[in-house]
């Protein structure tokens with residue numbers, strides 16, 4: 001599989017995580033280089049990572065790629081936890097919330113990098129407030145360091161971990177000042193496939 005992406009992206013990290021867990025070989029095409037970015041734009045009209053070339057197909061969006069891998073490796077013991085019934089819908093909400101938080105934080109990151117002053121832009125302040133609102137809700141949903149009584153990683157825990165670790169890496173939210181989030185990152189950060197996919201630096 002060719003995986004177009006960067007080693008800093010929280011969305012790419014979850015795909016890299018599952019590939020490591022499943023022993024699925026991939027070649028990372030670094031889209032932070034000019035050549036890699038040009039290739040990404042040839043392959044993916046959305047120009048976002050991750051994008052994968054796999055089994056003769058082009059797939060984009062981490063959710064689609066993860067679902068494809070989960071179907072391909074159906075029954076593999078190291079797949080993510082699968083929820084059923086109401087738990088399935090709860091899991092979907094948790095993932096949507098975790099992703100909305102990092103998307104808002106990414107917005108603030110890119111715009112401030114381009115010179116925007118958060119203090120002058122109400123929409124950026126709203127983005128920051130949204131991150132805080134979501135994280136406060138997600139914390140209430142946690143049962144310790146998992147969202148469920150079953151202590152197995154699901155997409156909700158994986159997404160929250162990668163997203164929080166990105167916020168810490170880019171200093172977009174004071175994750176370490178929150179004891180619950182710090183404990184969450186400390187616990188899951190010891191997982192070998194999460195440790196192996198840590199952003200550089």
Ligand SMILES: N[C@@H](CCC(=O)N[C@@H](CS)C(=O)NCC(=O)O)C(=O)O
Nearest residue numbers: 009010011047048049050061062063
């Ligand atoms: N819903 C997408 C989100 C992907 C996404 O936002 N990727 C970011 C990198 S972290 C990106 O490529 N941003 C480039 C841009 O916005 O120009 C997924 O789950 O893959």
